[in-house]
Amino acid sequence: MASLGEVMSRDVVTIEPFDTIGHAAEKMVAEGVSAIVVSDGGRLIGIVTERDLTRAVAGRVHSSEARVREWMTADPKVVSESTDPVEAVQIMLDGGFRHLPVVENERAVGIVSIRDLAEWSIRAQPEQAQT
Numbered sequence: 001m002a003s004l005g006e007v008m009s010r011d012v013v014t015i016e017p018f019d020t021i022g023h024a025a026e027k028m029v030a031e032g033v034s035a036i037v038v039s040d041g042g043r044l045i046g047i048v049t050e051r052d053l054t055r056a057v058a059g060r061v062h063s064s065e066a067r068v069r070e071w072m073t074a075d076p077k078v079v080s081e082s083t084d085p086v087e088a089v090q091i092m093l094d095g096g097f098r099h100l101p102v103v104e105n106e107r108a109v110g111i112v113s114i115r116d117l118a119e120w121s122i123r124a125q126p127e128q129a130q131t
Contacts, residue, residue: 005081007120008102008110014039015048018024021056021071022063035099037108038072044101044108046072065118078103081110089117093099 007053013031015024017038028036028050038046048068056063056071079088088100092114101111 002085002120002124003081004079004083004085004102004110004112006110007085007088007116008081009116010110011109012037012108016040016110017045017066017067017069017072019068021048021061021066021068022052024068025053025063028053031075035111035113037101037111038068039108043106043125044076044078046067046074046102047099047101048072048078049097049099073097076101078093079112085112085117085120088112089121092117 001045007015013027013036015027015036015038017105024036028034035047037044038048039078046069048071052071052073056059056066077095079091081102092098092100098114099110102112102114
């Protein structure tokens, strides 16, 4: 049985809550990601996604003044490395979001996206057909 530890990205991009949303956007573009984990002293406290940045732009905030803590999704749903990928998909579908931080001891150790899970699902199909 697969686990998120096999599917997730271990390259977690983080930002601090007092950073600006402009800095968050720059970091996301530079790293080629659509979500960034917000940590305070290493402890995960939120997540900023493209949707959060879109809300900020729609709110006409100034990206060099608005702080991450004001626009992040605080206390996001999280999973562990041992979580079943199918369970992670269900959490995302039920919650209407596309990213899940993977956490151990309140620290992000990875992140999984709906795209990661779709790719896993396609790769897993041949295995399922043989069993």
